[in-house]
Amino acid sequence: MPRLITRVAPLPPDAVTRSAPVLRTTHPWAWWAWALCAGVTASLTLNPLVLALVAVALVTVVLARRDDGLWARSLKFYLLLGAFIIVGRVMVRLFIGGSTTGTVVFRLPEIHLPAWAAGIRLGGPVTAEELVWAATDATRLATILLCVGAANSLANPRTALKSVPAALHDISVAVVITLTVLPQLIASTHRVRRGRRLRGNAVRGLRGLAATLVPVVEDAVEGSMTLASSMEARGYGRTRGQQKVPGHTTVALLAALVSLLLGAFVVLGVPASPVTVLGLAPERWLALFLLAVGVGLGATGLRSAGRRLSVTRYRPAPWGAPENLVCTCGALAVAVGLWLTSPLGYPDQLNPPPLTLTWPALPLPAILLPLLLALPAVLTPRPQRAGGR
Known part of the structure; x- marks a missing residue:
């Protein structure tokens, strides 16, 4: 009986290796570190131009480096949520005002409140300064929320869970x-x-x-x-x-947690004094010291505890040069933001006084913030299989 199926030549030993597609994506925790740095950068300024440029940089990186996963579709939702926050904040400020001085745009019917609600006004005159300040403050919150959305769109949650x-x-x-x-x-x-x-x-x-x-x-x-x-x-x-975690590791982790909490409290709750040391107030130097000690103790404690668990x-997802570049770009953006908002930089232009109707100025060094945050769109590999599709 004749052979109906032709004999197939054997494949070379490295054929499977050559034909197998290699998937290389940026580590998800690198994206989260970059997004957190972008959020810190956005929280340092109230300049709407800088915030808009930071938001554009975030969207650019997401559109350039997101993959086909289901989690990559959440950017549109975060953009809509940010727009809702801005509109809602302006509407709340529209009906619940505080200041009556400034350029009155129009007047609403006012509801008189009792004496125990002094300082709160329902309706009445609406000033342009109040609306601009509410929109600017809401824009900062929306930009920080967009940073979380960018991390959710770029980071593979299952890979993050493995790492x-x-x-x-x-x-x-x-x-x-x-x-x-x-x-x-x-x-x-x-x-x-x-x-x-x-x-x-x-x-x-x-x-x-x-x-x-x-x-x-x-x-x-x-x-x-x-x-x-x-x-x-x-x-x-x-x-x-x-194995049981030793006592000194537990003490180090607790000390790290306390140090991080105190550092965050000093940054957010303690006003900076006018006296500066090397460009920063003593309270800021104390906060940086506490945060550095907390990070160091936390890393040491986690490493010691992790050695006893198999x-x-x-x-495991690789961590290489692209991940280091992504984290470096975020850290440099935070450093530039701290310098711009310090007395050695442009504090009045990055954080203009509230309730004023002046066009925001954009100092030239402030352009470094969105540029540094947008660099991962070029420095990281495309989220596709080697060889193309």
Whole structure:
């Protein structure tokens, strides 16, 4: 009987290696470090031009380096949420005013409050200074929120869960799942709406919202339960030969936590004195010292505790030059922001006085902030398979 199937030549030994696509994406915790630095940079200024440039840099990096994952679709939601915050903040300031001095734009019917509510005014004259200040303050909050949205759009949550220190593995599962609730809901909304359109049911408005809400919540819960079951079935995160953490490691972690809390309190709650030492107030130097001690003790304690835990891992995400460049860009942006807001920089232009109607000035060194934050769009690899698609 003749042979109907031709004989196939054997593949060379390295053919599988050459043809196998290699996926190289930036480490998710590098994106989170970059986003946190961007949030700190945005919190240092009230200049709307600088905040707008920082937001443009964030959107540019997300559009250039996000992948095809479901979590990458959350940027639009954060942009809409930021716009809602700005509009809502202006509307609240519109009806609940405080200052009556300034350029009156129009007047609303005023509701007189009792004496115990002194300082709060419902209605009455609306000044342009109040509206501008409310919009500027809300823009800073929206930009900080956009930093979180950028991190959620760029960081793979499952890879982030695999790459946490062993000492924090128990609580990191809850933290990562909490951070991915919103992207999971957005992905579920896309799937449910697409399924309804394919079935010819394209009802919009409140009726469509009621028909979409229950399937979205159900899909998100089922996805979380499936992920938890698969992690448990594969033994994910289980430890072998777990040993008791020594007392000095626990003391170091507690001291790190106290030092970080005190440093954050000094930064946020203690006003800076007019006396400066090397360009910074003594309170700022104390805050930097406490934060540095907290970070050092925390890193030492986590490393010591992690050595006594043997956590199962599979294909850990690499940390190389792209991740170092991303973190360096964020740290440099924070350093430049601290210099610009210090007495040695341009504090009056980065943080103009409130309730004033002057056009914000943009000092030339302030352009470094969005440029540094936008550099990861060029310095990091594209989130696609080697060889293209």
